[in-house]
Amino acid sequence: MSIRKLQKSVINLKEKNNVTILAHYYQNIEIQEIADYLGDSLGLSQIAHQKATTRYIIFAGVVFMAETASILNQDKHILVPERQACCPLADFLTPTIIKKFKQEYPSLPVVTYVNTTAAAKAESDVCCTSSNSINIVKKIKEEFEVTKILFGPDNNLAEYVAQNSGVEIVKIPGEGHCYVHSHLTLENIKGSQAAHPQAKVLVHPECIKEVREYADFVGSTAGMYNFVKENRDIYEEYIIGTEKGLLSRLSVDFPNNRFYLPSEKLVCMDMKKNELQNIKAILKHLDAEDYDKLKQFEIKVPADIAERALRPIKKMLEYSKKS
């Protein structure tokens, strides 16, 4: 079956069965095209909470994102196309590691990036995203009256936050990194720039220090998208230092601009495990009211963990509102 026909049958089944599909910017473009909402991880979970009125939500991303959606939407069924689509960065930080660091530094607050499992969030004082991390760390420093915090799991984001907040950071676990962003080198960027000297360089804070310091703009996936949206009439070309899926989105939404990927390694193989066929399989089970088969796709965070994990997420949202 062609991609177009497959997309059409997914849309028909989705509408017939009243399902919302959420897709992360790093999904393949054919999945982005059939989604009701596109966004980054936290943005999508909030959409699931505030805008998606359907009982069933398909979350095309990685498992920790679906967990966050489940924490925020305990009354809804969050389904993932592929349970093996995990985030290796999130897997660096287990609840056991957090407890060990808390014992070592009992007075320091724990700030975790949203790219963590629900069980790790449950051990945290506050969560943060790549876009609000600096602000959140400054706020938690004031509230806890400390000069140092525990932060994990991404080492590069931790360094970026420490540099820009003036708060000392103890990295937990100390070796956490995203295999996609951390592989981007300064040579990759300079190589791309040699071919496209007018292009603005946009990179994600999960990139290494040399890359971040060289870039014209450092920001989250949504932040990079908005940078292009706001500057598209001023700058024509952009080097995009994040996962390839964002470049696909930008190329569709801003056809008069040009976008370049500085390295072919900017592909998250975990995000790409989701396929249209799996989304169709979920919808067919729903259509046949085969709820037993549907269970294999459902991500449900147990109520006790969800309750504890909700606190640091809510605190982050409250801090963000006040700023």
Ligand code: SF4
């Ligand atoms: S791009 Fe990196 S942080 Fe994002 S899901 Fe993939 S491995 Fe995790």
